[in-house]
Each structure stands twice: as structure tokens, then as C-alpha cells.
Amino acid sequence: MAATAQPMQKPIKEANGWLTGLVIWHILILLGASAGVYALYTAQILLPEWVRWFSLGALLLMVPGSLGAILFIPRRDHRGRTLSLLVNYIGFLLCVLAFLQFIGVFAGFDELADRFPRSLPFFGIAFAGYLIYAFADRYENSPRRQRTIQRMGKIVMLAGLLLALLALIGWEAVPQFVQERLQVPILLLLAGGLLFGLMFWAMWRRPAAQAMQVNNARQEAIEGYLLLSPNLIGFLLFLAGPLMLSLYTSFTNWDGFGTRDFIGVANYAKLLNLTFAPLADARQPANQVVDVRVYDELWRFSFLGHSYLVAAADKLFWLALRNTFLFGILVVPLAVLPALGLAAVLNSKLAGMKVFRSIYFIPSVAAVVGIALIWQWMYNATVGWINYGLLVATNFFNSITGLSIVAAQPRWLSVSDTALFAIVVMVAWQTIGFNTILFLAGMQNVPKVLYEAATVDGADARRQFISITLPLLGPTTVFVLSTSIIAAFQIFEPIFIMTNPAGGPNNSTLSAVLYLYQNGFQRFNQGYASAVAWLLFLIIFIVTLIQYRRQGNTSYEL
């Protein structure tokens, strides 16, 4: 700012006027907000509970904020500007959101859905326009024709969008809307929002900033928060807030309805309650060595000639953990390694790779619910495709070799040995294509020069892959692995849909998240379920951390 200070005398003078106005504005806010806090706190204004607390919180922020602004602005202290911006921003957001909520914009999405089908054909036109635009790539050799086609495509696209929007508008509802919705209190909200917005703008302007002696770093910090704010507010409201609530819930015995007593770490204690007992012989019943009113047998093992028994207060939790780990160990390599191989092949310049690429990607596009239905059908042990395929293949093999091997007919989803594996295969099948695309992305970022140099040095394709592609694929691998692991630990929907009872047979597919769901939504032990969730979070966190350490911390510039 210093460099351009000289010719800015006039703007600063103008800014002084604005700043005086702002001080008065903040005095008004201070008074209004204090009165509001008082009224809300003593419940003089009756609002729905959440609105009350929410507004109370916002007003409580505004009171000291305005106070600070009143004190700092006349001193031309940069903190005054920050506080003023904060207060006005909050006020603006509150007013606008409340305005939108009360005129029914959010709830109006349902009505929008009514009209959406009629604008769909126009969206189709817009999409066709895009296709025309994309088609122009065919004419890379004749730029003029290419440009003409592109322009055509653009026009079709824009026209389609425009028509679609026109069709979206509920013209028939407009008069009624004006009549019913545009009432004084709602309009007041809008006016308030505009006023806050105006004041924010006044303080934001460069002359005001100069007058308040804001340096670059401070300006950058404010801009940072401002740019982050849409995301941050939504994040706090819809993710962090509910998450904190669930953390609190994990220390209660909340049943989802009435009871919500703080019980400390009791939930965690029960989940982690394990006991070991030496056994007289390997077949000794559990009820002779542990208190079976509390513990269930989990596992028995022999060590140095002695047998031991492990029992848990919550057997299912440990089974769920075991299954989850097993699932992760099986599915991550199955979904990642073939993807790496496929990507290496698809990355070559052979003909038809694009076709294969899209085919492999298709399963990733389909909804898990639909996929699971199809696979459930195919896994049917008596009339399903997979076992029939095994039968046909075995018969064919027998007919050419003259052997008489009996075809294996696994009962995929109905015995504990294969059920989890069946789910693994399905999930791997669905995610391979996606991982392949990610790897391809990484490979195409490897500079071609490196390969050319390697070729000159006489390295063959395999050597090139091992010594160039793999190392340079590091960041992508980290990304694919960590998202795969996180997803594997949260496996839920396929199991929920494909196994009956969910988690069966004999709890062999009970995953941690499924167990969480059963506790939270079938037995309504919400507190207990939250504790499961947070334990699972801890585990995922540790596993991810270990993975980062092993991969080296190169890729995430934290």
C-alpha cells in the first residue's frame, strides 16, 4: 500500500466519511444486538428452540464485535476493520439465509422437482450442444471448420440451458408468491441483509482498508477466511457440529428417544472389555473359566503347549473388527493391484484402449443398490450364473481331458467361509475401473522425456515401468491407497443389501459400520453406536497414519 500512498488522499477523505457512518452503524448494532440477546435469553421472543440458540449465538458474537469496532475504528486500528467485517458478514449471512428460508427457497426444491421434468428435454439439447462442441475435435487439421462447429455447439448449449431455465421457472406460482410471501417482516430481513452487505462493502473497499492501515498479510488472512467461509460454515454446521454431538453422545446412554445420561467411558469400557483365561485342556467349556454372564467366548488358542481362551463382553464388536480388517486386507490389493496393471496396459498407445477404458469404468458408475441386486442374483448357489459357469467350465474341462472332476458349487453368500470373500469380489469388481483411471492420470503426468531417455539407455518396457513409472506414481498411489483403505473400513451398503440377515451367515460379514448401524438403528443404543464409530475412527486414523509414514510424507504437503 505504501508505494501508492501519495495520490490516494482524496479516497481516504471519502473513506473517513464512511468510517464515521460505520461507527454509528455499529453503535446501532450493539444496542440492537444487546436488546436481542436479552430478549432471547429471557425468552421474551418465542422462536423454535434451535432458531433461538442459533440467533443467540450469532448476536452474542455481534455484541463484543461491534463494541470492538466502535473502539478501534476511530483509532484507525486494523482490528477495527476485521471486527467490523466479521459483524457485517455474520449479519448479512443471517439475514439472507433467514430471508431465503422464510420465502421458502429451500423447501421449494420439492416444487422445483415438480417442474424439473419439463425442462429436462432442454437440458438434453444443451448436452447435445456439448457433444457437438466436443465433436469439433475431429477437425483438428482444419481450424476454421473446428471453430465453426465449436461455435455452433456453444450456441446450442446456451440456448438449451436458457430454455431449460425458462421452463424451470414456476410462472404460474409467481403472483401468489408475491401476495403470500413478500410480507413486511420478510422484506425487513431482505433490507437488513442489504444494509449489512452495504456496510461490509464500505469497509471492504480499498480506501477504507488504506485508512485502517491494513497490511498485505492481514488482508490476505481476511481474504483467506472469506474465501473459506462458504465451505467452512457448511462444514461446521453439517459435519463438525453433528460430529461433536456424536462424540458427546458416545459418553452417554442415549437411546434416541428420551434417556440421555452422561455415563463417562462406560460404552468404551464395555466395547474394549476383554479377558484371558488359561484352559485345563483345549476343549474345556468357556463357562468353567470365565463369567459367562458377562463374557462370550471369542477365540481359543494354544501357546507353548497351554491352551488359552479369549472372551469379550461384546463379542460382536470384535468379530466386526476382525471382519473389517479381513475385508480391507483382501479388497485393497484386489482393487488396487489389477488396476495398476490395467493402467499400465491402457497407457500404451495401442488401438482400442479408449474402448476398454470406458468399459472398465462402467461398474464404478452404477449405484451400489442396483449392483448388489444383480450380484446377489448371480451368487445364488442353486440357480445363479456363477455356479452355473463353474459347472459348464468343469464339464468342458472334463470333456477335453477325460477326467471327471466334480464341479465346485460354492454357496457363496450362505456359508461363513465364502460370504465375505463374495462381497470382496463384488466390491473389487466395482472399484477397479475407478482406480485404473486414477493410475492412468498419474501415469500421464510422468514426463515423456524420461521414457525416451530410458529407451536410449536400452531399458525395456518392464524395466521402465519398475524404475520410472512406479516411483513417479508415488503420490497417486498414496491417494488411491488411502481412499481405498478408508472406504474399505467403512464398508456397509453391499453387506446390508446382499446378506440376509445383514451381517450373516453366522456374523461372518458383520462389518464395523454395520454393527454400528445395528446398535444405533435396530437396538437404538445411540450412545453405544457412537462409541463404536469413534473407536473405528481411531483405528482408521492410525492405519492411515502408518500408511503415510511408510509411503513417506512426500505427497501431502501438510
Added chain:
Amino acid sequence: MITVRGKDPGVQNTVVSRPEVQRTWLHRLRKLALYALLTIMALVMIFPFLVMIFTSLKVPSDTFSYPPRLLPQEQLTVVMPDMDEPAPLFNIEVDGEKRQLALVQDNIRIGIYADPNALEVTYSLPVREVKPTGGFMDQQTITIDGKEQELWDVEVNGQVVQMIQTGLTAYGRFVDPNDPSVEVLANVRLSEPVTRVTARPQNYTEVLQLNGLGRSLTNTMLVTICVVLGQLVTSVSGGYAFARLRFPGRDVVFVLYLGTMMIPFVVLIMPLYQLMVQIGWSDRLVALILPWIFTAYGTFLMRQFFLTIPREIEEAALLDGASRLEILWRLFIPAAVPALATLATFTFLYAWNSFFWPLVIINTGNTDNHVLTLSLNVLRGRAADSPNLVLAGAAISVIPPMLIFILAQRFFIESATSSGVKG
């Protein structure tokens, strides 16, 4: 490889030696194997979808069959003069020749008879045509291996032989529709039906009317479009702030963002549901949109991408007096088109396929607000006995995104490949 060899003519193109020819052959063979492998893999990837599409075109009685059939088929029938319903046709072997015969009567009780002295030769005859030896009142018996068995008069080749009954079964009576004198008794289950390939596209219209699946389809589109657009906006601005602007607490907030990716979503359901009820958004489409446009994942992805853009460009623009928004709009977004495409793909898949949140937040009775996954879940319960309908529903949910991705793959997949997810 071949392309490279061409690039360096001076060294390799001088002499084509014998090993060189062999290498080309080997090369071709390897290429062939590669294509075979890729094709098999592609078949594996595509087969479940083929099953889905063909099953969704089947007639109800064809959906359950064994061995499973891919193509929808129906059995041919023929109208017989003295029958109310058309009789199904089967391929039956008559005198060493395969003929199409109509099944006119089923479950005819058949006895399996054998001569007590030659048990290995059996004769199958309708039990009505066999009379007990010695009459009904006084049937003769014979003791074989200490077990007393009744004797029957069985006519074989015009001769009456006394036999014992070794088993019972049932046959169907097949008649040639053109020549009623040709009549065969045979096992129906093991006979080969005469079928032809058909298709029943009405399954789709039926399923679209059922549960308002058509409405769910458009709802899903609307929700998906809104979520994708919303998430692009919040992720770009958030990612830019995280990547390029220094402000106190930035790294702490960022770590918090990353942490939330690791928390299972199910735990959010209850608190989020409460929040939605409080705001008055439960059972509304907006509950499927707004909470999902602020994700850590998208912000993370965009941040990673923005980090790779050189700082110098931005600093030059700042010196020129451009504002942050201008820089974002003019410099970062154009450069980030591939990353945006990647994010849009992720988000699209997520929004299109999300199942659990809609399941709890949207009332089952309010079909106007259902999304596809929800309708599909209702459908799989309510039409569990008609897989052709269920799979038609599944096809409806799978085909549109598939079409979009195939048609727009230049945009989605190729940009994803060039975006360079830096992890």
C-alpha cells in the same frame, strides 16, 4: 517398442536381421495375448450388466429358470382342438427323429416294472394299463430278498409277463399337433422346450409407473446437478484458500477437514437428522442437497491441485492489482478444468448413488421426493417376486449415468486422466 524404434532410425533401421523378424512375431503374439486378456477382463466387467439388461426384458415365467438363460425366451405353444389353453411345445425324439410335439396331458402316473428274474430290464407303463396278477382282491405276491412284493401283469410286445413294480414316476403325453396319431409318453422336466427369443419392454413402462420411478429419476438428476455444482463452488473457494492464502489457524482447520473423511458417515445420521427436523427440512429434497455440498474430500482434492500451480503467476497478477476472486476466476479455474472434471465425476457418482441418507431422511410414503436408490430399495422389497421388474428398475438407475459417461468420456475420463491427482 515399435514407436520408439522409428524415432531412432540411424541405429536400428540399417539391417533387419533374423532375430528382428522373430521379435516382431513375438511382439504380435504378445499383443494378441494382451488383447485377449483385456477382452476377458472387459467381459467380466460387463457381464453383470448384460444379465441385468436381458433379465429386465424377460417375461415373468422366464425369470426363474435353470440352467440360467441370458436371452429372454418364451416357450412356443400351439392351440389344440380339444383343449382350453394352448399347449406348450417340446422337442421330442420319435423313432430317432426330433419332432415338435405338444404337451397335452401331464402327471400321468407311470409304474416302472421289472421281471423278478431280470431286474435290470425295466419297463415304464401307465399304472392304469397294468393289472394285478390274480385280480385286485387276490393279488399274487413274490418274495425277493426276504421282501414280499406284489406281482403285476404287464404286456410286453404282445406278451403278458408277470412283473414287480420297482418304482413310480410321472410322464407327460405329447402329441404331434399335425398328426394326432403320433403320441409319446415322456418325462416333461427333462424334455427340451421349443422356445424363441422375445423381449418384453413393457417391464420398463410398468416399473416406471410403479412407485413413481420416473419421478425418482428426475429427482435424482436434480439433486445430482445441484450437489455437483454446489460442491464445485465450495471446494474451489475452500481449496484455493487452503492452498494459497496464509491465515492463522489454516493448518489446524485443514487437519480437521482431513480427519472428518475418516469418520463413518453412519454416525452422522442421527445428529444430522435432528438438525434437519429442527430446520424443517426433513422429508425434503433440500436435505439431500445442502449438507452434501460442503465436503472435506472435494476441498482436499482442489487444494492438492492448486498447490501445483506456480506461485509466480499469481504474484504477478496481484502486483497488477487483481483481486483474489479475479485471480481465482481468471487463472486458477481455467487451469483447473481437469481437476474440476475429476471432482465433478466423484461428486456425481456420490450424489447419484447415495442411499442411506435418503433412506432415513425421506419418508417412505412421500414418493414425490424419492430418489432412485430409494425407489429401487422399495422395489426390491415390493416386487421381490418379479426380478424382471427389479432389474428393469436397476437398469433405469444404471443406464443414464452410463450413457452420460460414455458420451462425455472425453470430458470426464480424459480430463480425469490429465488432471493428475497428485494425492
Added chain:
Amino acid sequence: MSSKRVSIWLSLLVLFSLLISACGGAAAPAAPVAEEAAPAEAAATEAAPEEATEAPTEEAVSEAPAAEAAAEGDVAIRWRTRPDNQEEAGVYQSISDEIDAKLEGIGLAYEPGGSEGASYQDQLKTEIANGTAPDVFWIPGTDVADFAKRGLILNLAGQAANTEGYSNDDFYAGPMNFLTYNPETDVNDALWGLPRDVSTFVLYLNQDLLAEAGAPDPIALAAEGNWDWDAFVEVAAAVRGLGSDIYGYGANAWWGPYGTWMNAAGGGFFNADRTACNLNSPESLAGLEFEQRLYQDLDVAVPYGEDSEPPFRAGKVGMFQNGRWATPGIRTVDFNWDVVELPKGPAGNAGNWQFWGAYAVNANTEHPEEAWKLVQELTQAETQAKISALGTNIPSRVSQEAIDAFLTFTPPANNQAFINGLQDNAVAEGPLWKGDWPSYVTVMDSNVQALMTGEKSIDDFAATICDEADKTFQ
């Protein structure tokens, strides 16, 4: 630059049209009504302390969707039940419309629940927890205790006592016995709801397969009184002998089917007063052991855990155990089929279940009187007749007329088998007042599964099952 400007204009237009079109929402009395209703509602209780203001606010919000369905001035009542297929959903809708027209001052809105087994109750409870559940809803008999103990459904005994012409005795005793139990007083003086319908198991027969196998006709055997476990095994084994892909018997893996074998052997899930596990009693074990033999030693059944309906409908299963609800689907098969009652076990009866579910009233409903009226209407004889005409279930009112009408809903020709099952000492499906049914059934399901697939021997099962299961009674 011009394209930039165009795109800016376009995005402005998007915002504008979104706003306008969304505002079209004003045309219908949507959420904002609830928002405004909330303060008004609260204002009525202005004098009340803070805690009191909270409750009506939330309810006002929850009632919003109902307001849409109701005509002006009517009391809006939402109700929900779980239809098994689309036709049933249609019948319930038409019944709802009829009752709506009949009851003055009440506006009804019917919501078909998802028919997927477990998630119906999960979703319902989630909605109750958040105050968005309907006023009247159907729940399976096993869940009544869970809902009642949590205080989620109303005790209707008082209202029933004041209703002229109402009597508990009009309904089957089995369900009513459970529905009137009061966990606080330990006597039957409550009323948690009225049963919607009842159903029993039968064996669906593939008559073509049975004839081909030369097996005796189970329907004839049943008529002679000779349809017992031995005869059952004979028939199943004969059918199984037809080929490696043909099965004699099929049933799905849940407590219903394995429960019948235990019942028929004289055992059961619980002890007499339903306060402890009875799965290790000699009788229960005898039933389970017999079933295990069907799956393991005799190997006549569709592998345990595999859905038996697809192979049955593909014509590969001789006898398929299921309830009346499977009939509509089986009507599409192209082989000859009929039904027969379950075979009698060592205890002298078939050990069938009397399945039922009840209409209950949401404890938080604002209109308990109207809700009770609706529950009564929904269980009237005419209403039930209409639903059972679809062929999916048996009316819950004890009445010869209803049974006579039910018998005419063919196929299957032998509808009598369902009624026989009901009258042959059927064990009423029941809630678990002293324990936690969902947890109990989880323990039971997984252990029985291990038993039937041969992963566990009957001795191992007997040794540990009740230690594990009894924890759910704490």
C-alpha cells in the same frame, strides 16, 4: 470477453430462476407454514416454563407434511403399513380413501412403508425419535414389546373401554394375549394395538416333481392324519433322488422356519413365562437336530441360507416352506402346485406360527381419539375381507364368514391348509416383554445358521447357546 459476460449473465439467470422457481413453493402450504405455526403454537403456551415450549414446537414442525393431505378443518392423521407388493399398496390406499370419506372430521394420508424386512422398523423408530413418524402405524408382533417399553406407542385400553361394541374377544386370542399385556402391572389390562391380520406357514408343493419322484401325495396323507416327520422325510428324499440339482425341501433362513421344527418337537424359543432362553431344552434341540439332518445327513434341502424361492420357482424344489404372503409370486409359475400344512412333529402338532402384526398409535400423536378410530376402522371385518381377497393373509377377526371367504381365494386349491395350521395349536408370534428381541434374534440366527451349515455340532450349540442368549434378558 463476450463469452465471459454471457456466462456471468447466465449464472445470474440461474440464481434468479432458482429463486423464483423455488419460491413457487409458496403455492403449496409447505415448510414455512410449519415455521410460522411453530411460534404461534408456542405462544399459546407462553406462560409455561421453558421446557414446555420445546415439545409443541417440534410437533408442529413434524405435523407439516400431514397438513398437505388434510382437507380444510379436518384433523390430519397419517398412517403407515408395510405392503408386500404393489397391489397391496393399492388396496391400502383405496381403503384409506374409503375410511377418509366415512369418518367425519378426519383427513387420512396413507404412506406405504418400504417392504424390506428390517429397515421398516429402523426407519420408523428413527422417525419417532425425531418426531416425524405417522400417527398410526403397523408393526410386526415381535416388535410390540420394544415399542411399548420405550414408550413409543399409546396404551389404548382406556379408549377401548369407552368404545361401544368393542371387545378384545373379537380377535384371535394369541395376538390379543400379547397385545393386552402390561409390563408394569404384569397383568393383561393394556391394549397396545389391534392385529391387522394373521398368517401361518404351509409347504408349497411342486406337484410335478412329487409325481415324477413317485412320492406319496402329502395332501392325501394330511387328510388321513399320516402327514408326519417320517412321511415328510420320505417325500423329500424321493424328490431329492431325481437329480443333484433337485431339492426336496426349501426354507429361508430366519427364525420362522427353524422355529416351527422346534415348536413341533415340543420346544420353543423361550421358557413358559418368556423370561429365559429355552433353546437348549431337549425338545428344542430335538427339533433343531431334525432340521440339521435335513440339511446335513439327509441332504434333502436347498442349502441353508440360500434363498429358496428362486429354485422353487425354477421348478427345482419339491416342498417350499413359506407363508401366505408368498402366494401372489408363486401364482406365476408354470408347473402344477398346491399347498399342504406342515407335518406333525413328535409333540403331536405341526408347531406352526401364528404370524401377526398390529396397528399401533404413536405415543406422540396429537389426536389419540381420531387415531384410535382409525385403528378400529382398519380392523373392521369389511376392511379385512378386502385385503384378504388379494390372497395375502387371513383376517385377524375370529369369524367363520371370514374363513369361508378366505377359502375361495384360489389358487392354491388347498387353502384349508392355512386354516388348519392356524387351528392346530399354532404358536402366536410374540413380543419379548422381559428381554431384547432384536438382540436375542441376532444371537439365535447366527448360531442356528452355524448349526445348519454344519459349522457347529448340536452339542456345541447346546453347550453355549443359552449363556450367550440369556444376556439379552438383562
